[in-house]
Amino acid sequence: MDKPTGSSTRERIKEAARRIFVQRGMAGTRMQEIADAAGINKAMLHYYFRSKEQLFELIFMEAIQEMFPKIEKELMADRPIREKLYAFMKAYITQLRKHPYIPLFVLHEMNSGGPQFLEKIQKLEAAEHGRSPKQVLGRLFREMRKAQKEGELPPYPIRHLWTNIIALCVFPFLAKPMLQLLLKMDNRAFDAFLDERIELASTFLNMALTNTKHQ
Amino acid sequence: MDKPTGSSTRERIKEAARRIFVQRGMAGTRMQEIADAAGINKAMLHYYFRSKEQLFELIFMEAIQEMFPKIEKELMADRPIREKLYAFMKAYITQLRKHPYIPLFVLHEMNSGGPQFLEKIQKLEAAEHGRSPKQVLGRLFREMRKAQKEGELPPYPIRHLWTNIIALCVFPFLAKPMLQLLLKMDNRAFDAFLDERIELASTFLNMALTNTKHQ
DNA sequence: GTCTATAATTTGATAGAC
């Protein structure tokens, strides 16, 4: 609705589109609503971006990059594996805190969009510069296996351990409405809850990895 | 109660609708696609269910009940708290295994549907017979607090502990496409992965709750 | 670049024959 004078029309559209797409999904989004939110006319959307699909793809690809965040720094650091995992979790949750609706959006679209859609993501990933998430993960997994042999990590399947780590970070952002309902939290309380998790998620992993080497 | 021909068609429609709605969401679903999947005409959908919205609401409410599953039995049992939690996780994952797409569907609709939508859910919950999920959870939380005082559980915030438990169970079902991409699993491998989690999710909780009483 | 007006298409819903 408002027109911040500092930002370009194109950028205002993108911001509005991100907000609406992320909340309602591709299918649930109306171009009119984006136009209203951007404070411009519907025709302008097609002037700057050819079609709804093209605008969506732009927003979605940027969202994907929010999902695989700047974790590289934490995961490539030269530190003991467990410290590294704790640091990653804190950094990841802090990152998600800034874009809390991205995970559900990405997962829903990855799920409801066809296999054709998934191919597009893989192609993007392959074309990426620098280290891809898959590469970073491959290296991390090798390090974790080594740590297991040396008794630094318990003999728990790596893929499941990693899944657990991501689950502890991401799940509260996916399940916000359900958690608010069941745990009786208003928006204010839920914000505080998410802040607490920055520490408590990695604390839980620490509990699981401590004193279990002997199992 | 049963009209052989009538209820058969009605049931076929419901099955088709469930499949399509759950995959594409309310907004992404076309009545035509449901009709095709059910092998009948579009007009029949409106004959048996007044509107798309009404058909959706039926499917969604049944899905909600799949999300809050028959956990009551496990959680109300008279057993040590930790055993009870492990049994719950196994039962819950086994349950989710039968309806793997329900969680993402429910969470997406809870998120994209307005607050008006959430009220409807609360009303349904309140009108429920027997013990509601909230009641079961309230009782469980009291038991967990008591167990903490007695040193049976570590002094970790209950709401976060419960969130972690649900996260470990549900997350793989929410993130299937992402996990398949990152961990390079085809559908067959992912099925095996989910089967493994029936044990490994509760194993992880066990690791976290063991040898941490003294903290 | 931005707008108004309108075309073109999709889609939920209904009417009416059988």
Add this chain to the structure above:
DNA sequence: GTCTATCAAATTATAGAC
């Protein structure tokens, strides 16, 4: 109960003036 044909509304996209 089931179908065909069709309507009415919503929605994406474009044309053309300024």
